Amino acid sequence: MPRTTSSHRHAANVLGALSLVVADRMNTAVEAIAALGPSAPAALVAMHEFLDGGSVTQLSSMLGLTHSGTVRLVDRLAAEGLVERVGAQDGRAVSVVLTQRGRRTAARILQTREKSLASALSALSPDEIDNLAVTLDTMLAAVTLARAEERSVHTSDRPQPWLCRLCDFAACGRSEGNCPVNNVVKTSNSS
Amino acid sequence: MPRTTSSHRHAANVLGALSLVVADRMNTAVEAIAALGPSAPAALVAMHEFLDGGSVTQLSSMLGLTHSGTVRLVDRLAAEGLVERVGAQDGRAVSVVLTQRGRRTAARILQTREKSLASALSALSPDEIDNLAVTLDTMLAAVTLARAEERSVHTSDRPQPWLCRLCDFAACGRSEGNCPVNNVVKTSNSS
DNA sequence: GAATGTGTGTGACTCATGCATATAAACTAG
DNA sequence: CTAGTTTATATGCATGAGTCACACACATTC
Numbered sequence: 001m002p003r004t005t006s007s008h009r010h011a012a013n014v015l016g017a018l019s020l021v022v023a024d025r026m027n028t029a030v031e032a033i034a035a036l037g038p039s040a041p042a043a044l045v046a047m048h049e050f051l052d053g054g055s056v057t058q059l060s061s062m063l064g065l066t067h068s069g070t071v072r073l074v075d076r077l078a079a080e081g082l083v084e085r086v087g088a089q090d091g092r093a094v095s096v097v098l099t100q101r102g103r104r105t106a107a108r109i110l111q112t113r114e115k116s117l118a119s120a121l122s123a124l125s126p127d128e129i130d131n132l133a134v135t136l137d138t139m140l141a142a143v144t145l146a147r148a149e150e151r152s153v154h155t156s157d158r159p160q161p162w163l164c165r166l167c168d169f170a171a172c173g174r175s176e177g178n179c180p181v182n183n184v185v186k187t188s189n190s191s
Numbered sequence: 192m193p194r195t196t197s198s199h200r201h202a203a204n205v206l207g208a209l210s211l212v213v214a215d216r217m218n219t220a221v222e223a224i225a226a227l228g229p230s231a232p233a234a235l236v237a238m239h240e241f242l243d244g245g246s247v248t249q250l251s252s253m254l255g256l257t258h259s260g261t262v263r264l265v266d267r268l269a270a271e272g273l274v275e276r277v278g279a280q281d282g283r284a285v286s287v288v289l290t291q292r293g294r295r296t297a298a299r300i301l302q303t304r305e306k307s308l309a310s311a312l313s314a315l316s317p318d319e320i321d322n323l324a325v326t327l328d329t330m331l332a333a334v335t336l337a338r339a340e341e342r343s344v345h346t347s348d349r350p351q352p353w354l355c356r357l358c359d360f361a362a363c364g365r366s367e368g369n370c371p372v373n374n375v376v377k378t379s380n381s382s
Numbered sequence: 383g384a385a386t387g388t389g390t391g392t393g394a395c396t397c398a399t400g401c402a403t404a405t406a407a408a409c410t411a412g
Numbered sequence: 413c414t415a416g417t418t419t420a421t422a423t424g425c426a427t428g429a430g431t432c433a434c435a436c437a438c439a440t441t442c
Contacts, residue, residue, distance in 0.1 A: 142314035
């Protein structure tokens with residue numbers, strides 16, 4: 001296929017199809033592990049990765065849910081013994097911490113996610129995977145910027161769910177400066 | 192980044208993040224146009240592309256909904272004047288056809304989808320886009336096969352929604368044999 | 383033409399969520 | 413130190429998309 005406009009339309013279309021199917025598979029696989037609604041896996045992973053002991057409000061902004069929705073979610077998670085509410089220093093706040101079981105579940109979620117994603121990559125050669133990674137990094141940076149702009153333009157928009165929900169920070173190489181999203185955020189300003 | 196196992200984990204992770212965010216943006220953009228639930232845009236596009244005048248049952252298997260769920264969806268679409276139920280030859284069946292308004296809405300959905308996808312590609316050079324397209328084609332073919340296997344193994348699984356929902360057939364080059372999903376399906380057997 | 387299969391619609395319910403509101407703790411001022 | 417405001421959590425009620433079980437209409441076959 002030549003590098004015509006039509007080949008770009010093909011690229012866009014295939015990107016749409018693949019994103020949809022990859023996200024679908026990831027979500028269904030992961031929701032089967034913590035069958036407490038679409039947000040439950042994201043909540044567990046967020047806590048596991050960087051938000052253990054955080055408040056309900058923090059959780060709600062990660063997930064893009066209302067506060068009350070998040071309260072109910074935490075109720076469900078607590079009923080399953082995946083999290084516990086413990087008092088924070090701030091007397092009105094609550095610290096939501098993962099239980100042992102919750103930590104194991106979060107780990108299983110991440111593992112399932114990676115398995116699902118690896119299967120999508122399985123048909124590629126190591127070279128192709130490396131090239132793909134570079135391209136995806138570029139795209140992710142662009143989308144991160146686009147999202148930030150949208151947020152600053154449309155002031156009273158619905159709260160957006162966190163871009164990196166379900167991400168495995170270690171796999172992404174966030175601490176080594178390899179996470180494209182984190183890099184964009186650092187060089188501009190807000191999350 | 193060297194082609195180590197860790198770089199593959201990075202690739203997998205970024206693929207997950209990007210798929211999620213691209214699918215999210217696509218879905219929210221598109222659901223805003225036909226605000227009748229998550230399946231409404233997919234239904235309109237499916238009809239627009241290849242299922243105009245199809246039965247409720249056909250629609251339900253495309254969307255991965257139960258029959259009754261699809262009936263309710265068609266009710267909603269009809270209430271908005273986007274589709275109409277007309278009698279089919281088969282007296283018990285019903286032919287769901289797009290109205291003029293429905294056709295326009297479907298076209299707007301496709302257009303919005305493409306805009307959203309194009310923005311994700313905007314940071315890439317033409318060469319990168321072409322290379323990406325080849326890689327995505329390969330992955331899409333692999334995922335299509337994986338899905339087919341899962342379906343044949345887990346016999347009584349939940350019905351899977353259609354892989355190519357929201358796809359623009361013309362953009363994909365389906366008729367020219369450029370659609371990777373269609374090509375896999377043709378060389379093996381069922382949809 | 384009676385039995386069985388296929389397609390559609392309906393009533394009752396579920397479940398995740400949002401909105402409005404209540405309550406409680408923490409700051410801030412006088 | 414008390415009063416008012418802000419911040420955090422929780423709760424009642426509503427909603428919307430979907431499922432399940434069932435009923436009905438037409439078809440097909442023996």
